[in-house]
Amino acid sequence: MSGDAVIVCKGVGKRYGRKWIVRDIDLEVRAGELLGLIGPGGHGKSVLLRLLAGLATPDEGEVRVRGKNLADIDPFELAELRREYGYLFQNYALFDFMSVADNVAFPLRQAGGVEEPEIARRVKERLEQLGLGEALDRFPSELSGGMKKRVGMARATIGEPAIVLYDDPSAGLDPVTSSKIFRLVRTMHHSQDDVASVVVSHDIDRMKVICDRYVMIFEGKVLFDGPEEAIEGADPMVGKFFFGSLGQSSGAS
Amino acid sequence: MNASTTNFFEAIGAPVVDIARAWGSMFGCGLRTLRAIAMARIAWREVIHQSYLIGNRSVPFITVTLGFLGMISVYQVAMQIKQIIPDFTMLGPAFIQIMIREFAPTITGLMIATRVGSGIAAEIGSMTVTEQVDALRMCNADPIVYLIVPRAIACMVMVLMLSIYAVLVSTISGMLMANGAFDINMRTFLSLQLTNGDDIVIGAVKALAYGFSIPIIAGNAGLTTSGGSEGVGWATTRAVVSTSFAVVVLDFLISAAGYIFT
Numbered sequence: 001m002s003g004d005a006v007i008v009c010k011g012v013g014k015r016y017g018r019k020w021i022v023r024d025i026d027l028e029v030r031a032g033e034l035l036g037l038i039g040p041g042g043h044g045k046s047v048l049l050r051l052l053a054g055l056a057t058p059d060e061g062e063v064r065v066r067g068k069n070l071a072d073i074d075p076f077e078l079a080e081l082r083r084e085y086g087y088l089f090q091n092y093a094l095f096d097f098m099s100v101a102d103n104v105a106f107p108l109r110q111a112g113g114v115e116e117p118e119i120a121r122r123v124k125e126r127l128e129q130l131g132l133g134e135a136l137d138r139f140p141s142e143l144s145g146g147m148k149k150r151v152g153m154a155r156a157t158i159g160e161p162a163i164v165l166y167d168d169p170s171a172g173l174d175p176v177t178s179s180k181i182f183r184l185v186r187t188m189h190h191s192q193d194d195v196a197s198v199v200v201s202h203d204i205d206r207m208k209v210i211c212d213r214y215v216m217i218f219e220g221k222v223l224f225d226g227p228e229e230a231i232e233g234a235d236p237m238v239g240k241f242f243f244g245s246l247g248q249s250s251g252a253s
Numbered sequence: 254m255n256a257s258t259t260n261f262f263e264a265i266g267a268p269v270v271d272i273a274r275a276w277g278s279m280f281g282c283g284l285r286t287l288r289a290i291a292m293a294r295i296a297w298r299e300v301i302h303q304s305y306l307i308g309n310r311s312v313p314f315i316t317v318t319l320g321f322l323g324m325i326s327v328y329q330v331a332m333q334i335k336q337i338i339p340d341f342t343m344l345g346p347a348f349i350q351i352m353i354r355e356f357a358p359t360i361t362g363l364m365i366a367t368r369v370g371s372g373i374a375a376e377i378g379s380m381t382v383t384e385q386v387d388a389l390r391m392c393n394a395d396p397i398v399y400l401i402v403p404r405a406i407a408c409m410v411m412v413l414m415l416s417i418y419a420v421l422v423s424t425i426s427g428m429l430m431a432n433g434a435f436d437i438n439m440r441t442f443l444s445l446q447l448t449n450g451d452d453i454v455i456g457a458v459k460a461l462a463y464g465f466s467i468p469i470i471a472g473n474a475g476l477t478t479s480g481g482s483e484g485v486g487w488a489t490t491r492a493v494v495s496t497s498f499a500v501v502v503l504d505f506l507i508s509a510a511g512y513i514f515t
Contacts (some may be wrong), residue, residue, distance in 0.1 A: 055387050079393050087391040093384035107392045155392075 003031035006196045007052055011061035012137045014047055021219040025061065031162070031194040033188070036211035040241070044220040045200045046090065049167050052198065054078060055085055057245070062140040083111055086156035086164040090171050092148040094140040100127065101136040104154045111159060126154045130184060146177035150184065157188045164188065170206065180207040184217070191252060204242055207230055216241065275477075282473040283466075285397045286405050287438030294398045303407035307369050308414060315415050316422055318364055322356065323348075324430040331435045341435055345442030348427055349420070354452040354511075358412070359504045362463030365412055366496035370471040373404055374492030378485040379477025386476060396476060412464030413457060420456075433451035445483040451515040459507050460491065466499045 007029040014021050022044040029035055029052070035075040037045045050056040051063055054070040062069045065081055073081070085182055086107075094103050104123045114122075127133055130150040139150060149169060149249050166185055170178035186209070188198045201207055207214070208228065216238050224231065224238040231242050289295070331344060364461070377400055380386050385395050431437040471492040480490040 006337055053391065055390060082391060082393045085391060089384045089388060091383055093388040095388070106394070110393045112335070132324075235504075 003033075003194055004179075005029065006031050006066060008064045009048075009051070009061065010064070012048075012051060012058045013060040014044075014051060014056060015059050015066075019221055021215065022051070023060075025051075025217075025222055027200055027215060027222065027225070029163070029196045031196050033212045034189050034197045034199065034210055035197060035215045036207040037217060038204060038207060038214050038241070039198045039217060040224070041202055041216040043217050045217050046167055048217060049165050049198065052163055053085060053172075083159065084160035084162045088152045088156045088164070088166040088169055090167040092140070092145075092152045094148055094151055098142050099136070100132065100138050100140070100143070100151050103140070104158050105152055107155060107159045120235070123154075124157060126158050127151075132155050145172050146174075146181065149173065149177075149181050151181050153181070153184060153188065157191075160191070160192055162195060164195060164197045166197065168200050168202075170201060170203050178203060180205060182210055182223065186210040214242075278477060278499045279470060279473045282397065282401065282476070283469045286401050286469060289398045290406065294395075294402065296399065296403050299399075300406050300494065302405050304411055304441035306372075307365070307404070307407050308411035311365060311368060311411070311415055312418070314364055314368060315361060315419055319357065319360060319419040319423040320426040321377070322360060323352075323426035325422075326356070327427035327430045328434060330429065337493070341431070342441060343435045343447070344431060344437065346444045346447040347426055349438075349443075349445060350447040350452055352420050352423050352427075353448055353456045355456075355504075355508070356414040357423060358456050358459040358463065360410060361365050361416045361419045361460070362467070362500040362504075363497055365378075365408070365415070366467050366500050367493055369408065370467050370492045370496035371489050373468055373471035374474045374478075374489045375485055377472055378478035378488040381476055381478045382481055382484060400452065400476075401468060401472040404472060405465055408468045409464035412467075413460040414455065416460040424511075451511065455507060455511040455515070459504060462503045462507060463500050466503060467496045470495045470499055 005028040007027075009025050009027040012025040012027075013023040015023075025048060027048075037048065039045050046058065051058055052065070054065070055070050062071060062180075064070070065084075068077065068081065070078070070081075095106065098106065101120075101123050104127060105119050108119045108122065108139065118149055124133070127136060131152060132147060132154065134149060135143065135151070140151070143151065153166075153169070156166075169181045169185055173181060182203075185197070185199060189195055190209070199207065199211065213227050214224065214231075215222055218237060218241075224234045226234070228242075231238055325343070327348060330348070331341060334344060346497060364454045377386070380400070386400075389396050389399055428439055431442050432439055474488045474492040474495065478484045480487075
């Protein structure tokens with residue numbers, strides 16, 4: 001069930017040099033929904049995700065999180081808002097000088113207020129939930145791509161954030177591991193109430209299984225915003241991208 | 254304004270804006286580091302770890318470099334003295350004074366700028382391009398506090414310690430050269446009659462200034478890295494050139510201030 005808008009983008013644009021990567025983006029992310037940001041590679045999905053997280057500042061328009069414009073708030077307010085975020089990076093972004101357990105514990109230690117035994121218990125529990133109970137003391141360099149994604153997912157969700165952003169969770173993974181990762185995304189999303197999750201991917205087959213709503217970004221603009229049922233009446237490009245991929249999948253299976 | 258005029262102004266303005274941004278970013282990094290230190294936002298465990306990496310691992314490097322520098326300097330100066338007035342009485346005292354005031358901290362600073370500056374830029378640059386720095390931000394860890402502050406404190410302390418060590422190594426090697434090649438008495442060489450408190454203060458200020466500026470410049474180069482492994486390579490090169498340049502400029506400024514105010 002979708003609730004109030006947690007993130008609201010109004011006329012958001014971002015450019016690098018003279019080239020606009022995304023422009024005129026109007027978007028809402030609501031509490032409790034699992035939103036799929038879809039579209040071909042290189043059309044601005046990941047840049048938009050970074051804008052939603054406040055990791056990049058828009059060159060025009062505004063990104064509001066719980067009513068606060070990310071570009072206007074001071075570092076302390078931003079730090080307060082960031083406690084509500086979890087972010088799974090496309091290339092894992094695990095701290096390579098820390099063990100798996102320390103990587104996952106890091107957000108809790110940074111947030112403060114949680115005793116070490118409690119942190120250790122929660123880290124162990126989360127890693128066991130993701131099938132990584134044996135990897136506590138290992139380092140990122142000793143893990144496979146799928147394991148790194150799961151560690152990244154554990155780190156993104158250990159603080160039980162209200163907003164979780166997943167940047168291409170299946171990038172570089174084999175189909176079996178990809179399916180497992182998407183199932184975990186769904187499990188994490190439903191593990192607590194009113195979480196707003198945004199998943200960036202062009203893997204439509206797997207997105208279809210988990211997402212409540214889709215926003216398609218094409219050439220830096222929103223081409224479609226709605227549930228799967230509304231695709232039929234949308235721009236033909238949306239159907240071509242969405243069902244074309246589904247068609248391939250159906251044919252293959 | 255027509256297109257060619259616009260292009261002309263852009264061609265002139267773009268590099269100026271780039272340079273202004275780079276300087277602004279570097280000074281911003283320095284100010285945020287100082288603020289974090291003043292607010293005692295310091296990860297002491299990381300400071301100790303960085304001190305080991307910066308200090309202990311530079312000891313062989315400094316021993317060899319300053320050892321040879323001491324011998325070469327004494328040999329060259331002694332040869333000059335020999336041609337004018339063959340009296341080596343003041344060779345040792347003058348050598349020790351110039352080592353404390355000038356060469357030990359500056360050569361140590363240059364050595365650390367190349368070895369440590371490149372390492373800091375490469376490490377932080379790699380973290381930047383692999384999104385680890387963004388991950389720190391998303392975990393509410395300020396990259397300046399977490400990455401730059403421990404290196405700045407460790408580097409300040411270690412450049413000072415290594416400069417003291419460099420004075421000892423160069424003095425011993427210079428003394429052995431003076432005794433072996435020119436038959437200068439070791440006690441005559443080891444005299445502090447030309448060295449005073451100002452020389453020690455100026456040498457220490459230089460060491461601390463180099464120690465602070467190297468991680469700031471190199472760390473900022475790392476944090477502003479873009480464009481994958483090629484970007485890391487460029488950041489490393491930029492860090493080595495900029496930190497070496499900073500050491501030379503700081504040497505000039507502190508030396509000038511030293512002569513004016515002492």
